[in-house]
Amino acid sequence: MGLTTFARAIADGAGRLLWKTQLTLRTTGLQLLSTVRALPETVAEQIRTWRGHTLAMPIDEQRQLLAEFYEKFEDLVELICDAGFNADATPYQARYEEVRAWMMRAYPLLKPYMSAHLSYDPSDAEFGLSVAGYATDAMEALFCAEQLHTLLEKDEGHLIGRIERARSGLYRYADYLRGIIGT
Amino acid sequence: MAEETPKPQAQATVYELILYAFNLLTGYAWQAMGYVVNPATGKTEVNLEEAKIAIDCADFLAGKLGDHVEPEVRKEVERVLRDLKLNYVSRSAEASKEA
Numbered sequence: 519m520g521l522t523t524f525a526r527a528i529a530d531g532a533g534r535l536l537w538k539t540q541l542t543l544r545t546t547g548l549q550l551l552s553t554v555r556a557l558p559e560t561v562a563e564q565i566r567t568w569r570g571h572t573l574a575m576p577i578d579e580q581r582q583l584l585a586e587f588y589e590k591f592e593d594l595v596e597l598i599c600d601a602g603f604n605a606d607a608t609p610y611q612a613r614y615e616e617v618r619a620w621m622m623r624a625y626p627l628l629k630p631y632m633s634a635h636l637s638y639d640p641s642d643a644e645f646g647l648s649v650a651g652y653a654t655d656a657m658e659a660l661f662c663a664e665q666l667h668t669l670l671e672k673d674e675g676h677l678i679g680r681i682e683r684a685r686s687g688l689y690r691y692a693d694y695l696r697g698i699i700g701t
Numbered sequence: 702m703a704e705e706t707p708k709p710q711a712q713a714t715v716y717e718l719i720l721y722a723f724n725l726l727t728g729y730a731w732q733a734m735g736y737v738v739n740p741a742t743g744k745t746e747v748n749l750e751e752a753k754i755a756i757d758c759a760d761f762l763a764g765k766l767g768d769h770v771e772p773e774v775r776k777e778v779e780r781v782l783r784d785l786k787l788n789y790v791s792r793s794a795e796a797s798k799e800a
Contacts, residue, residue: 602787677787
């Protein structure tokens with residue numbers, strides 16, 4: 519009886535050890551794989567640093583992204599204007615979602631460079647807090663709401679100013695980039 | 702001395718007429734929203750119902766311009782329409798607050 523229990527305990531222990539080894543191997547394999555996958559980017563960054571460039575987005579890429587972003591921004595403003603003017607956001611919701619998804623992806627890339635050119639107003643941050651749960655700048659406040667009608671209904675007379683602040687920020691940033699390229 | 706023959710005047714295209722009507726309507730819309738003084742009375746008056754009709758008609762006319770005008774003109778037309786609509790929304794919000 520004692521021998522059987524002992525043998526069972528040995529077998530159980532060996533099984534656990536085998537399982538643990540398998541798990542460790544799998545985890546290590548996955549870590550290795552993700553490191554290998556991330557390698558090209560890391561190498562590219564390293565080469566950039568060695569060559570004396572910063573890790574920041576190159577000016578040409580910033581300019582290209584800004585041009586695309588500006589077009590989408592004007593689309594968004596047009597949607598907001600049309601929905602507000604017709605007092606019905608429903609026909610514009612699908613298009614709003616498309617533009618919003620694009621801006622949600624693109625703006626975090628642009629924001630570090632654009633922040634310096636934006637004018638800030640407490641109403642922008644308050645709007646984001648009340649609609650999306652985080653403080654927003656003038657640009658983010660225009661697409662932080664999931665629903666277009668929320669954007670219009672929660673506006674307390676700040677919409678025109680917000681659009682102007684966002685647009686001026688884009689203009690100033692574009693001027694700044696032009697200045698750099700021109701010199 | 703030969704008499705000068707009058708030069709034939711260039712015929713305005715329908716798109717030039719549309720632009721002319723567009724400018725008339727947008728001017729009226731600004732006036733009806735109370736942003737511009739009514740030249741007849743010398744006062745600013747707000748009539749949002751008329752402003753909406755003027756903007757609607759201007760929007761319709763802008764749609765007819767299509768690619769028949771210079772891209773810069775088209776952009777300007779779109780910008781004016783956007784500004785008008787935004788200001789209309791703002792004025793409507795103010796009016797409903799006051800009511």
